[in-house]
Amino acid sequence: xxxxxxxxxxxxxxxxxxxSMLGVDVEYVQGEGxxxxxxxxxxxxxxxxxxAGGYGALILGHNHPEIVTAAKEFLDARTPVLAQAxxxxxxxxxxxxxxxxxxxxxxxxxxYFAVFSNSGAExxxxxxxxxxxxxxxxxxxLVQEISAHVDAARAAVQxxxxxxxxxxxxxxxxxxxxxxxxxxxxxxxxxxxQRENAQRTARPPLFLTLEGSFxxxxxxxxxxxxNASFRTPFTAMxxxxxxxxxxxxxxxxxxxxxxxxxxxxxxxEAGEIKVVKRDFPVFGAFVFEVIQGEGGIKVVDRELAAxxxxxxxxxxxxxxxxEIQSGMGRTGAFFASSLIGLRxxxxxxxxxxxxxxxxxxxxxxxxxxxxxxxxLVHSSTFAKDTFSSTxxxxxxxxxxxxxxxxxxxxxxxxxxxxxxxxxxREEFPDVVKDVRGKGLMLGLxxxxxxxxxxxxxxxxxxxxxxxYVISGYLFRAHRIRTFPTASAVNTLRFEPSVLLTxxxxxxxxxxxxxxxxxxxxxxxxxxxxS
Numbered sequence: 001x002x003x004x005x006x007x008x009x010x011x012x013x014x015x016x017x018x019x020s021m022l023g024v025d026v027e028y029v030q031g032e033g034x035x036x037x038x039x040x041x042x043x044x045x046x047x048x049x050x051x052a053g054g055y056g057a058l059i060l061g062h063n064h065p066e067i068v069t070a071a072k073e074f075l076d077a078r079t080p081v082l083a084q085a086x087x088x089x090x091x092x093x094x095x096x097x098x099x100x101x102x103x104x105x106x107x108x109x110x111x112y113f114a115v116f117s118n119s120g121a122e123x124x125x126x127x128x129x130x131x132x133x134x135x136x137x138x139x140x141x142l143v144q145e146i147s148a149h150v151d152a153a154r155a156a157v158q159x160x161x162x163x164x165x166x167x168x169x170x171x172x173x174x175x176x177x178x179x180x181x182x183x184x185x186x187x188x189x190x191x192x193x194q195r196e197n198a199q200r201t202a203r204p205p206l207f208l209t210l211e212g213s214f215x216x217x218x219x220x221x222x223x224x225x226x227n228a229s230f231r232t233p234f235t236a237m238x239x240x241x242x243x244x245x246x247x248x249x250x251x252x253x254x255x256x257x258x259x260x261x262x263x264x265x266x267x268x269e270a271g272e273i274k275v276v277k278r279d280f281p282v283f284g285a286f287v288f289e290v291i292q293g294e295g296g297i298k299v300v301d302r303e304l305a306a307x308x309x310x311x312x313x314x315x316x317x318x319x320x321x322x323e324i325q326s327g328m329g330r331t332g333a334f335f336a337s338s339l340i341g342l343r344x345x346x347x348x349x350x351x352x353x354x355x356x357x358x359x360x361x362x363x364x365x366x367x368x369x370x371x372x373x374x375x376l377v378h379s380s381t382f383a384k385d386t387f388s389s390t391x392x393x394x395x396x397x398x399x400x401x402x403x404x405x406x407x408x409x410x411x412x413x414x415x416x417x418x419x420x421x422x423x424x425r426e427e428f429p430d431v432v433k434d435v436r437g438k439g440l441m442l443g444l445x446x447x448x449x450x451x452x453x454x455x456x457x458x459x460x461x462x463x464x465x466x467x468y469v470i471s472g473y474l475f476r477a478h479r480i481r482t483f484p485t486a487s488a489v490n491t492l493r494f495e496p497s498v499l500l501t502x503x504x505x506x507x508x509x510x511x512x513x514x515x516x517x518x519x520x521x522x523x524x525x526x527x528x529x530s
Contacts, residue, residue: 002019022472024481031062033499034480043520048475049504051296051482053495056293056325056441057351060398061497067355070394074387081387087244090389091116095312096145097350097396098364105338112347115374116384117278120324121216121352123361124287126345127320128220130374131285132205134318139201146197146265146278150190153266153273159184164189168275172196173263186273190266192250193275205284206259207241212295213489215287224287226295227487241285246298249307256283256315263428283317285346290336293325296488297436304439305342317344317360324361328352330495331439332411334436339438345369355395360388409498413505414439417494420509428516433490440498444512445491446470446519454524457526464489470515473527478511 010064019025023102026038027050038050043368048191050062060067095114104108113142115130117123156162164186169179207224209215217246222231224241242259244252261282264275286308287417292298300308312319321344326336328349333339346369350361360383399406418435423442425432434445449461467484471492474480485491496504 001146011436015516018468022468022475024475026278029126033061034350034501034504036062046479047477048481049507051480051494051496051508052438053497054351054356055483055493056330057354057499058354058356058495059330059352059410060395062356063497064398064417066398067357070385074390079386079390081385082382083386084381088384088386088389090386090393091384094362094389094392094396096374097393097400098362101400102347102364103332105335106343108343109309111333111367113367113370115363115365116389117350117360117361117363117380118139118382119216119361120231120322121218122380122383123318123324123348123363124215124221124224124322125218125423126363126364126378127348128207128224128284129378130363130371131318131346133319133374134369134371135205135281135284137225137373142263142278142280143197143201146263149199149266150193153268154183154186154190156268156273157183162271162273165272168266168273175295183252189273189275193264193266200261200263201280203261203282203400204239205240206282207284208255208286209241209243210288210292210300211243211486212245212292212298213243213288214292214294215289216476220328239289242460246304249304249311252286252308252311253314256311256317258311259283260315279316281316283315285318285320286312287320288321289322289326290325290340290342291331291437291441292485293441293493294486296445296485296491297332297441297493299436299438300340301339305337305340309342320344320346320348322348324348324350325349325495326441328395329404329407329410329498330441332407332414334399334407336438336441351478353392354388354397355391358388358391360385360392362392406498409500410439413467413496413498413500414442416505417442417508420505420512424516427513427518431516431519436491437494440495440500442494443485443488443491444494445488449519452519453522456524456528457519457522461490466490467492473515473518474511474528477514478507480508480511 016025028036030037034050036050038046040046102112115126117126140419163181168189172189174188174192201325209224211226213224213226215221217230220238222234223238225231226243242255259282261280262277263280265278267276269272290300291365298311321337323335331339345366346367347364354360410416421435433447436443449457452458460466467489471483482492482494485493
């Protein structure tokens with residue numbers, strides 16, 4: 001039995017089979033900057049140029065020397081990694097530094113409280129959970145307020161200073177036979193109001209997001225992930241989300257109006273007890289990425305951002321901006337949302353926060369919305385550990401160093417790569433469809449190849465694996481590593497570190513130009529390498 005088990009791949013066997021089919025199933029043994037190394041079957045060391053960048057988690061590259069040194073010093077000092085229920089000065093410093101950056105980029109001074117977690121998807125879950133906690137507490141406060149109004153109305157009926165208006169019975173659908181001007185009639189009205197409100201406030205929250213979104217694959221976050229193959233098997237496990245068309249921002253206000261929630265309240269006016277409608281919070285949050293990662297590197301512009309802000313403010317719906325991939329300086333500013341002038345109630349950060357070594361994430365909650373009681377209903381054994389917080393602090397220090405040199409590099413190299421991609425689109429208009437993104441979060445979209453005369457290319461296009469197949473080609477022929485966006489597989493993503501060099505850009509230019517020539521010429525021999 002032991003020998004049989006040793007021959008099985010027990011960790012992600014289907015994924016390994018897929019990587020093997022693409023010819024990218026190698027074991028990397030070393031990495032620095034934008035370069036990875038593996039040992040081939042002949043025992044030779046092969047270098048690979050990494051444009052995947054840990055799916056955006058390596059803004060400072062593989063094994064940045066200062067982050068590695070910080071990790072070694074931490075471990076050598078035998079500093080406790082896990083000492084829960086104690087002061088955590090490193091985590092506090094991370095929160096303070098993030099606030100300093102946020103205040104600078106958005107020109108505000110309101111504090112944002114930090115809730116730490118272990119991954120990007122978990123940071124989204126924290127935002128959803130806190131938003132729902134806030135919503136429920138608001139509903140409870142509203143119910144208590146209405147209860148006080150009912151008590152006041154009851155007292156008015158009992159002392160004879162007010163009587164129930166006929167319209168109140170009508171509003172709540174109380175049968176004519178049960179209507180009366182005495183206390184018994186009032187109590188039937190009060191019971192009907194309480195019963196109706198209990199049904200209405202039990203309505204599950206509605207979360208909103210954009211079509212093409214990706215916010216993770218945990219139980220809650222996957223409901224906000226547009227790709228049906230990720231979401232559909234688990235739709236029964238959590239509240240559902242509504243997906244707003246990316247190019248129809250006006251649809252958001254329409255959804256807010258259609259799904260608006262109301263409850264009933266009692267008022268005493270001029271000696272009459274009346275029933276009135278009041279809004280209650282139905283919407284959990286509007287959650288979106290400033291630049292959709294898995295959705296094809298689609299960018300939210302200022303116009304869409306302004307419409308989101310207006311609609312959410314009118315509806316009282318909090319905004320959660322997912323900066324897990326676009327944040328940490330990748331777009332040329334720490335917060336990509338600062339570039340379009342949209343400030344959120346919640347921010348989710350992860351990926352590059354750990355410097356490519358630690359796994360950490362944080363959800364920032366706007367002070368005016370933060371519920372201190374959340375500390376008592378949410379916790380995590382590994383979140384906010386001292387090791388990851390120490391490395392996160394070093395990452396922030398490096399990003400902010402030299403007056404934000406890292407942000408300038410992201411902008412400059414992003415412009416350089418964008419110019420390269422646009423030149424390819426101009427030279428190969430029938431091959432390259434579009435160039436999207438900002439800074440070092442870029443997408444290169446190819447035209448549909450389902451009509452290709454090359455069987456391998458045509459089959460890949462028909463089965464929605466085209467991006468993976470051309471990624472395999474770039475790896476095998478040019479030792480360049482990149483992957484498509486999972487929900488828009490004709491788009492290759494490029495998310496290198498700010499340590500990019502001109503030689504690395506030139507190497508990518510050669511590889512992509514050859515790929516475009518192959519697709520233009522439908523050259524099966526060059527594509528397959530035969």
